[in-house]
Amino acid sequence: MADLEIRDLRVSVEGREILKGVSLDVSKGEVHAVMGPNGSGKSTLSQTLLGHPGYKVEGGRVRFKGQDILELTPDARSRLGLFLALQYPIVVPGITMNNFLRTALNAHRGYDGKDKSKSVSPKEFRTLVEPYLETLRIDRTFLSRYINEGFSGGEKKRAEILQMAVLQPEMAVLDETDSGLDIDSIKYVSEAINKMRGPELGVLMITHYTRILQFIKPDYVHVMVAGQVVESGGAEVADRLEREGYAQWGEEVA
């Protein structure tokens, strides 16, 4: 049994069915790439996995570590070990990145404002964050800025990976983390993810282009078209996609 089991998942948005029965198995230690053209439902899948209230599950199930998670709130899923790097990270004014990261980490530790021993100490926080600030080439002053406010597209994406590094999930869904990044940023982000890679982390890497796959080698590649997984295989699927585009699965656009 895989750590993350997605079975026949059907999801609608505003009454329109977007995911039409998606099944995937991802286990810790594995990196899966999900590729697909724009509008095929990749973000719908990622947002549904974390429980975004705008996405309605019409059928199917999702299990994580043997537990049905579709009834859980997003925060509970996160604390269970799921992570989502958003395709379009949200700006939240007035809350510093520092406060955000620490509050999130404290929530994972079960700190509810009472038992101080459960809260992360400034020192521990620094040891967690600093190496990744470096890898991701994020300036330390970012921590005192408000969440994603005034960040460039690339900075937002790198900040998502920093959050991942701090929360140390067991299963990370990365939604087009590579889109809109220049080549240097892709390298930094890949370096950070590769650093986290290991038997305790599963990755579901959603992407539109094959470019990032040169830096993060996937174990499996899935192709999603029109709300369905139409092909699954190894790295060779990405190679074919690179050569022939999505047209072979009846899609015009690449």
Add this chain to the structure above:
Amino acid sequence: MAVVPKINVGDDYREKYGFFDPEKFTFKAKRGLTPEVVKEISWMKSEPEWMTKFRLRSLEIFRKKPMPNWGADLSHIDFENIFYFLRASEKPGKTWDEVPADVKRTFDRLGIPEAERKFLAGVSAQYESEVVYHSLHKELSDKGVIFLDTDSGLREHPELFKEYFGTVIPPADNKFSALNSAVWSGGSFIYVPKGVRVDIPLQAYFRINAENMGQFERTLIICDEGSFVHYIEGCTAPMYTTDSLHSAVVEIIVKKGARCRYTTIQNWSTNVYNLVTKRAVAYADATMEWVDGNLGSQVTMKYPSVYMMEPGAKGDVLSVAFAGKGQHQDAGAKMVHVAPNTTSTITSKSISKAGGRTTYRGLVKVYPQAENCKSFVKCDALLLDAESRSDTYPYNEVEAENVTLGHEATVSKVSDEQLFYLMSRGIPLAEAETMIVNGFIEPFTKELPLEYAVELNRLIQLEMEGSVG
């Protein structure tokens, strides 16, 4: 959604601030408002005759003035059911040991002596009608800084007092300034000499304890040329089922090149009518900053104002209002540009929750001779649910040329996207909501000294916890 423990903010207020002591007083005027009560207050304080007359004249004005027919609903105030004067201690103590034990205990619970030790240059603690404790760092008194309760100010500095008292807010200004002028008691009297900078804040804390109490403190601050002071006030009261009235008058004179910052963290219990007149006059190149945080109270009507009398004067109002169930915060600002080349900004942030109501009411007035003025007004309202309400009434009266006026207003809800984002990082719903609200008022919070910023965030959290479940 997530299971969030239900905390009744009312209960929590009760525990933290809403406790009360049995009434012990050395003198309590009889209920209601008559010339005899007014004379008695003046007599108890051994005031000069001019003040007794000033009070009686003000009472007449109060009687004649109609209740304001705009703003919040004040029809339930029963002026005859209020105690106008209650003396808890014979004279202000200079050490906490001189303060009656139970009164001292109250301020201990509110953390005042501790704050004093840690980060204040002077403290005034008012209990009911009068100040019961007072302190000022010696370096400051050596430099000629005066920080007294207003009754002592009148006694010890009669000329200075008389020169300024009632000049910024005359009794006839409005019904409640007339009321305050008739029955005023306590408050702070501050004089900062030329060129003296008071770098650490002075704080006054106002506590109402008795039921049906009216508190009418009167504050007068004079910043002489080139000086600086930061004055902070806080206030709380027990929860009673009957109403209390807090009606203060604050007059500030900021002379050439001086700067005054006046910070309020109001946290009255929800049975208090808070009707306050606050006004400053700023002279050449002087700066007046009102930093005004309004939580609590049943009704607040408060519009701090700055009259910019000479070129280069600057007025700033930065305010936050939080209205929960049954509360109406009608707050705003008034900027009056009398001289050319003067600048004002108003930033108002309001949060309405559980049917609470916030109103921004503001006036920017520019007199004909006041050319080249700039004024910018920004009002942001955050609604936490569909029952809550927020209104904006910005008025501009511009009679001069070359005036730059800016106005921006937004009304928003806590966004689902922001909530999802924070929750997707493991943060529970209630905490995520509180973070977003605290983020919303961050432009205000960051102006506070650290300790007060922490306190304000905590108060917001208490208010928020009451709303979720």
